[in-house]
Amino acid sequence: MxxxxxxxxxxxxxxxxxxxxxxxxxxxxxxxxxxxxxxxxxxxxxxxxxxxxxxxxxxxxxxxxxxxxxxxxxxxxxxxxxxxxxxxxxxxxxxxxxxxxxxxxxxxxxxxxxxxxxxxxxxxxxxxxxxxxxxxxxxxxxxxxxxxxSHEKRKYIHLTAVFACNFVNHLFARAKEISDDQKIPFDYFLPLIDETVKKIHEIEPKSAQTGPAVRNDTRVLELHEQLLKDESLEIYKTMNHSIKNMYEL
Amino acid sequence: MxxxxxxxxxxxxxxxxxxxxxxxxxxxxxxxxxxxxxxxxxxxxxxxxxxxxxxxxxxxxxxxxxxxxxxxxxxxxxxxxxxxxxxxxxxxxxxxxxxxxxxxxxxxxxxxxxxxxxxxxxxxxxxxxxxxxxxxxxxxxxxxxxxxxSHEKRKYIHLTAVFACNFVNHLFARAKEISDDQKIPFDYFLPLIDETVKKIHEIEPKSAQTGPAVRNDTRVLELHEQLLKDESLEIYKTMNHSIKNMYEL
Known part of the structure; x- marks a missing residue:
């Protein structure tokens, strides 16, 4: 051929x-x-x-x-x-x-x-x-x-990939922006990022959730909002809202 | 001791x-x-x-x-x-x-x-x-x-980790929700996820960005919005808005 x-x-x-x-x-x-x-x-x-x-x-x-x-x-x-x-x-x-x-x-x-x-x-x-x-x-x-x-199924495969890959990469980019601003080397976060991904090979992502939103830790959530602005603040609010909704908090 | x-x-x-x-x-x-x-x-x-x-x-x-x-x-x-x-x-x-x-x-x-x-x-x-x-x-x-x-710096380290770990995991959870709904095994996405993370060990996340938002592909963005609802739609809009803003699109 x-x-x-x-x-x-x-x-x-x-x-x-x-x-x-x-x-x-x-x-x-x-x-x-x-x-x-x-x-x-x-x-x-x-x-x-x-x-x-x-x-x-x-x-x-x-x-x-x-x-x-x-x-x-x-x-x-x-x-x-x-x-x-x-x-x-x-x-x-x-x-x-x-x-x-x-x-x-x-x-x-x-x-x-x-x-x-x-x-x-x-x-x-x-x-x-x-x-x-x-x-x-x-x-x-x-x-x-x-x-x-089918094309129908492929559309959803692509959409899932946007969440699991494109948006994940953008979170890394926004995370790096925050750490760069504070002169914190982004390399510090690589072992954490690697572990976050290794985890979901073994545990359902829903069960692997950690962090202030899933603990409904209002004190930390409010503190973090004060440290953020513009797009990163919007992402922070949207993601926490979605986490709370998923775990019915 | x-x-x-x-x-x-x-x-x-x-x-x-x-x-x-x-x-x-x-x-x-x-x-x-x-x-x-x-x-x-x-x-x-x-x-x-x-x-x-x-x-x-x-x-x-x-x-x-x-x-x-x-x-x-x-x-x-x-x-x-x-x-x-x-x-x-x-x-x-x-x-x-x-x-x-x-x-x-x-x-x-x-x-x-x-x-x-x-x-x-x-x-x-x-x-x-x-x-x-x-x-x-x-x-x-x-x-x-x-x-x-210092505590001041530690606050930002923790905040960066929330973006790079907690929110990333939540994106995996929402991605899995989308693929589960369509009976698409989430395992299909693991090589893509692994590669997304491997990439940022070598390339700046800002330079590694791919996907419809950074290409400003309006047709795909509109199609995807029609496939989504509730929290996932909110995340979709917020992330795309933030991507477009980062690349001045």
């Missing part, structure tokens, strides 16, 4: 790398950004182009959600599968006479960070039932965790 | 365990809850009592913030150090004619979870300058990361 990856960002890079590591040949990596594309193509030894899309059996579109529709129209071939990698888009966003599908890896990708691909869950949806097995088989070569998933 | 630990909860257990592992003898573990106290005393082979407090040079109070003041009054000895382990209380909360201090371990403790004590930062504050070196020396036997810290 001839496979082309479209895109030169983090998802394109990591997916191309995962395939290459498993000796699954890529016919081409295609994208707009010549510099990024060159880097990936050289590192992974893949043919690349910014202008002429290679003929293939499978195109995997790894571009930002807003560009998927436009990019999908570059593919004029009809006897092929085209898959996007977005958590929130339906496969119908793809405009063309090919077989539409979705190939969604649930992970946060940074170019500079090595990843254990085998643990990344992949969620597959296809128009054509025969393509489903094909894509599941392909994804299973790089990951131990491949499932079929 | 004769050391007594007061309390039978998670902090008391883990502190007693850390001392025992380093062969620092404890004269007694004292507390109200006989069952919990028996368990700790048996596991770690420490004398224990629910009624008679042993004479000691150092008492470490490991009880909930709301009980510290009351418990501190049980200590009638004057020629000794009494330390609490709270992040948010001043050492002056301790009522007695002894030397007041604070011995604050920055960690989230669960009884059932093994911990690497050497990585836990300890923050020390004492009334008496000579006691400072004594407590720093003691803490340094169980941790590589021991610092002096």
């Amino acid at each position: 001839q496979i082309v990856i479209i895109g030169s960002g983090n998802v394109a890079y990591h997916l191309a790398k995962a395939f290459t590591k498993k000796k699954i040949p890529l016919a081409q990596i295609f994208g707009r950004n010549e510099e990024d594309l060159n880097k990936i193509a050289q590192e992974l030894n893949i043919p690349h182009s910014t202008s002429k899309l290679e003929d293939a059996d499978l195109y995997i579109i790894c571009v930002s959600d807003g560009s998927v529709e436009d990019v999908s129209q570059l593919i004029t071939k009809t006897d092929c599968i085209v898959a996007h990698t977005s958590g929130s888009l339906p496969k119908e966003i793809l405009i063309g006479a090919y077989r539409k599908s979705s190939f969604y890896p649930l992970q946060t990708f940074s170019k500079s960070k090595e990843l254990d691909y085998s643990k990344i869950p992949f969620f597959i949806e296809t128009e054509n039932p025969a393509d489903k097995n094909l894509l599941i088989k392909l994804a299973s070569q790089i990951s131990e965790n491949v499932m079929e998933s | 004769q050391i007594v630990i007061i309390g039978s909860g998670n902090v008391a257990y883990h502190l007693a365990k850390a001392f025992t592992k380093k062969k620092i003898p404890l004269a007694q573990i004292f507390g109200r809850n006989e069952e919990d106290l028996n368990k700790i005393a048996q596991e770690l082979n420490i004398p224990h009592s629910t009624s008679k407090l042993e004479d000691a040079d150092l008492y470490i109070i490991c009880v909930s913030d709301g009980s510290v003041e009351d418990v501190s009054q049980l200590i009638t000895k004057t020629d000794c150090i009494v330390a609490h382990t709270s992040g948010s209380l001043p050492k002056e909360i301790l009522i007695g004619a002894y030397r007041k201090s604070s011995f604050y371990p920055l960690q989230t403790f669960s009884k059932s979870k093994e911990l690497d004590y050497s990585k836990i930062p300890f923050f020390i504050e004492t009334e008496n300058p000579a006691d400072k070196n004594l407590l720093i020396k003691l803490a340094s036997q169980i941790s590589e990361n021991v610092m002096e810290s």
